[in-house]
Every structure is written in C-alpha cells, then in structure tokens.
Amino acid sequence: MRITIALLALPLVAAPRPTFTEDVAPIVFSKCAACHRPGEAAPFALLSYDDVKKRGPMLAGVTKARLMPPWHADEGWAKFRDERRLSEAEIATFQNWVKSGMPEGPQSKLPKLPEFPRGWQLGKPDLVLTMERGFEVPADGPDIYRNFVLKLNLPEDKWVKAIELRPSARAVVHHVLYFLDNTGAARRKDGADGKPGFGGMTAGVARGGSLGGWAVGASPRRLPEDLALPLPQGSDIVLQSHFHPTGKMETEQTTIGLYFADKPPSRTLTGVQVPALFGFGAGIDIPAGEADYRIRDSFTLPVDVDVFGAGAHAHYLAKTMRLTATLPDGTSKAVLGINDWDFAWQDQYYFEQPFRLPKGARVDVEIRYDNSTANPRNPQNPPQRVQWGEGSFDEMGSMSLIAVPARESDLAELREALQKHRQAAISGRIRQGVGQLLR
Ligand code: HEC
Numbered sequence: 001m002r003i004t005i006a007l008l009a010l011p012l013v014a015a016p017r018p019t020f021t022e023d024v025a026p027i028v029f030s031k032c033a034a035c036h037r038p039g040e041a042a043p044f045a046l047l048s049y050d051d052v053k054k055r056g057p058m059l060a061g062v063t064k065a066r067l068m069p070p071w072h073a074d075e076g077w078a079k080f081r082d083e084r085r086l087s088e089a090e091i092a093t094f095q096n097w098v099k100s101g102m103p104e105g106p107q108s109k110l111p112k113l114p115e116f117p118r119g120w121q122l123g124k125p126d127l128v129l130t131m132e133r134g135f136e137v138p139a140d141g142p143d144i145y146r147n148f149v150l151k152l153n154l155p156e157d158k159w160v161k162a163i164e165l166r167p168s169a170r171a172v173v174h175h176v177l178y179f180l181d182n183t184g185a186a187r188r189k190d191g192a193d194g195k196p197g198f199g200g201m202t203a204g205v206a207r208g209g210s211l212g213g214w215a216v217g218a219s220p221r222r223l224p225e226d227l228a229l230p231l232p233q234g235s236d237i238v239l240q241s242h243f244h245p246t247g248k249m250e251t252e253q254t255t256i257g258l259y260f261a262d263k264p265p266s267r268t269l270t271g272v273q274v275p276a277l278f279g280f281g282a283g284i285d286i287p288a289g290e291a292d293y294r295i296r297d298s299f300t301l302p303v304d305v306d307v308f309g310a311g312a313h314a315h316y317l318a319k320t321m322r323l324t325a326t327l328p329d330g331t332s333k334a335v336l337g338i339n340d341w342d343f344a345w346q347d348q349y350y351f352e353q354p355f356r357l358p359k360g361a362r363v364d365v366e367i368r369y370d371n372s373t374a375n376p377r378n379p380q381n382p383p384q385r386v387q388w389g390e391g392s393f394d395e396m397g398s399m400s401l402i403a404v405p406a407r408e409s410d411l412a413e414l415r416e417a418l419q420k421h422r423q424a425a426i427s428g429r430i431r432q433g434v435g436q437l438l439r
Contacts, residue, residue, distance in 0.1 A: 040216060
C-alpha cells in the first residue's frame with residue numbers, strides 16, 4: 001500500500017480551480033481511502049467522484065478543522081513515521097474545489113485506486129493465534145471495550161518483532177491494544193460473565209506491559225533495528241479491543257500473526273512512563289464541573305537513552321497531554337503533545353529517526369482534564385467527582401517514552417531509577433490515603 005501511495009504526486013500549492021480527477025482524488029486516495037472503503041471502520045466509502053461529491057462540503061469542513069484524517073499529535077521533536085497530517089495546500093484544495101462547484105475534471109487524469117493488500121502484509125507469520133470463540137457485537141448501543149486472552153503456550157522464551165492483526169468483522173473493530181500477561185490473571189477472568197473475554201478498559205490486568213497496538217487504517221510494522229519485545233514462556237497475549245457498533249450485528253473472532261526475531265535484541269526496549277503506574281500516585285481527584293484540572297510529574301534520566309517513539313494513556317476526561325524534555329544545558333523541547341485527546345484513537349507515535357536524550361535530561365509531563373459539561377466527551381452528565389481507577393468512569397493519565405539505553409550496560413541503572421520512581425508513586429498514594437482518612 002505504501003508503495004502505491006508514494007507514486008501519487010501530491011502538489012505543494014493548491015490549485016485555484018481544482019478538479020476531482022486532477023487534484024482531489026490524489027489526496028483522497030492516499031490520505032482517506034485506506035479507512036474509507038467498504039468493510040473498514042470508517043462510516044462511508046470515499047473511492048469515486050460520486051462518493052466524494054455527495055459529501056464535498058462536509059469533507060472540506062472536517063479537513064479544515066483537522067478532524068480528519070485522525071491524527072492527534074502536534075509536531076514533535078522529530079518527524080513521526082506514518083504521519084497522517086494534511087498539508088495547508090491539501091486543505092485549501094478541498095476548500096477551493098467545493099467553492100468552484102466540485103467539477104469532475106478529465107477522466108484520463110483519474111489516478112488508479114491504490115491496491116489494498118489482502119492476506120498477511122508482513123508475509124507468513126511464525127505463529128498464528130485466533131480467539132477461541134467469537135464475540136457478538138450488537139447492532140447498536142454504546143462503544144464496547146473488551147479484553148480477550150490468546151494463549152501462547154510457548155515451548156521456550158521468544159522475542160517478537162511485529163504483530164499483525166486480522167479482524168474477522170473489520171467494520172466494527174476500531175482499535176486493538178496488545179498486552180502481555182505473565183501472571184495468568186487474564187485466563188482466570190476470561191469468560192466469567194458467560195461471554196468470551198472480560199470487560200473493563202484496564203491496562204492494569206496485563207502486568208507484563210504493552211506490545212503496541214493497531215487502529216483502523218494502520219499498517220503493521222516491524223520494530224526498527226534489531227529491537228524486539230520479550231515473550232517469556234508461560235505468558236499470554238491480551239487483546240484490548242474497542243468495538244463501534246455499525247447498525248448490523250457482527251461476530252468478531254480476531255486472528256493475530258506473530259513475527260519472531262531470531263535472536264535477542266542487542267538493546268532492551270524500556271518504557272519511561274511519567275507519571276508512573278498510569279498516574280496511580282498522582283492523586284487524580286477531579287471535582288465535578290472542574291474544567292482545567294492538571295497533574296504533573298517529572299523523571300530525570302540517569303543514563304543516555306535513544307528515543308524511538310512516545311505514547312499516552314488516559315480515559316475520557318483528558319484534554320491535553322504534553323511530554324517535554326529539558327536537556328542539561330537548559331534547552332527544552334516538546335517530544336509529544338496532544339491537544340485534543342480522544343480515547344478512541346490511542347496511537348503509539350514512532351519517530352522516523354530515533355534521537356538521543358543525554359543523562360541528566362528531565363522528562364516533564366503535564367496532563368489537563370476537563371470534567372465540565374463543556375467537554376463533549378464527558379461520559380457523565382451531570383459531571384461527578386472522578387478519581388484514579390480502572391473503571392471507564394475513573395481516570396488515569398501518563399505518557400511514555402519508548403526508549404532504549406544508549407549502552408546496554410546502563411540498563412540496570414535505568415531500571416533501578418524507574419523502579420524508585422514507581423516506588424515513590426506508591427508511597428505518595430499511601431500518604432494521600434492516610435491524609436484522607438485523617439481529614
Ligand atoms: C485512519 C483511518 C481514517 C482515515 C485515514 C480517514 N478517516 Fe475519516 N473517519 C474514520 C472513522 C473511523 C470515522 C468515524 C468517526 C470516528 O471514529 O472518528 C471517520 C469519519 C469521517 C467523517 C464523518 C465525520 C462525522 O462527524 O460524522 C468524515 C467527513 C471523514 N471521516 C472524512 C475523511 C477525509 C476527508 C479523510 C481524508 C482526508 C479521512 N476521513 C481519513 C477513519 C478515517
């Protein structure tokens with residue numbers, strides 16, 4: 001898919017009187033059609049002149065407001081991989097096209113539709129796992145978040161370079177996060193309510209950490225360099241799936257393909273999460289109606305690290321999230337900023353090129369929440385007091401660097417500092433609890 005896209009030449013300046021075939025179709029085919037085609041989770045197809053003309057003014061509106069294509073990160077430290085942001089010229093092309101009456105243009109200029117791959121995009125996987133039973137997604141009702149256990153039963157420890165996801169009912173699957181469970185907890189919860197999997201939106205069940213994720217329109221990728229994530233013998237994979245009902249009952253039975261590395265990586269991927277434990281110790285306690293509630297936390301890197309990407313996690317009330325790095329010389333720069341957090345689009349953001357943060361660099365995170373009625377994503381009306389927790393009406397909040405120590409010999413020191421940071425979060429939480437009891 002990426003090759004086809006690269007061949008479509010996109011203009012740098014907007015044509016004053018654009019036509020569909022010459023100017024609009026190249027943008028729509030490369031920036032919208034991957035999701036807006038039959039069977040994908042976007043609500044309508046954008047593949048023909050008629051499809052696009054029918055919704056022309058709406059397309060001009062959502063692109064101008066930067067609601068589409070979905071992309072929530074501000075420009076960061078460096079260029080992001082697979083960035084979906086439209087250029088100013090592309091946005092102006094939609095505007096000008098609608099203003100000039102949405103002309104079709106010469107047929108001969110219509111670019112070929114991109115070819116969307118069928119089958120495994122990364123080739124034959126080393127291991128294929130499928131949900132034991134299908135999960136019924138009703139025709140309508142609210143979005144559903146559900147966790148499913150895929151039993152690995154590995155004969156030995158493995159390292160995973162990529163996971164490819166194949167939903168059976170693509171139209172209802174919005175996104176899926178992958179977690180590692182090395183405690184057996186997910187197996188025990190599985191099916192407890194009579195349906196496959198178990199409910200809740202917790203990142204906490206799977207203590208083994210994140211293995212990335214997939215969202216509608218994303219292509220699977222191998223981890224860069226010789227990086228790979230550990231899959232210890234005895235662990236399971238937990239899928240946390242977000243379903244969006246489409247008006248038709250569907251049964252989803254997801255399959256994933258795992259691609260293994262043939263040897264352990266030379267450097268160990270380490271999540272630098274700030275605040276630690278998804279904000280457990282940050283004292284999140286948001287009064288009902290509070291429109292600008294903030295938490296902050298910092299972590300100073302004890303060793304040089306190379307940053308490959310960054311990610312964020314919160315529930316519905318978070319509005320803006322910012323992770324900045326301040327270097328020992330005092331200069332500071334945003335690594336990842338999200339101005340309009342949307343729980344439905346939790347992406348991990350990888351940089352095209354990794355960059356180094358030196359020992360002594362301070363990572364600062366600030367997360368702002370809006371628990372007023374002015375927040376259209378507030379699930380509770382009237383708003384209620386909200387505290388940290390794993391339920392969907394509770395909140396969490398943290399951001400993470402996806403990093404490796406510059407020198408593998410520094411790994412123990414980095415891990416020890418992160419462990420102390422987590423320990424401080426737990427002590428902080430205990431102090432708050434005692435404070436609340438004494439009050
Ligand atoms: C990564 C997948 C993806 C891409 C790329 C994408 N869309 Fe969407 N689009 C969606 C989904 C999913 C929805 C349904 C609403 C949601 O989940 O946010 C949607 C909804 C819409 C809507 C309806 C909005 C509403 O309020 O009902 C419009 C209009 C739209 N997209 C236009 C576009 C245009 C134009 C492009 C390209 C410039 C584009 N989209 C690219 C996934 C995508």
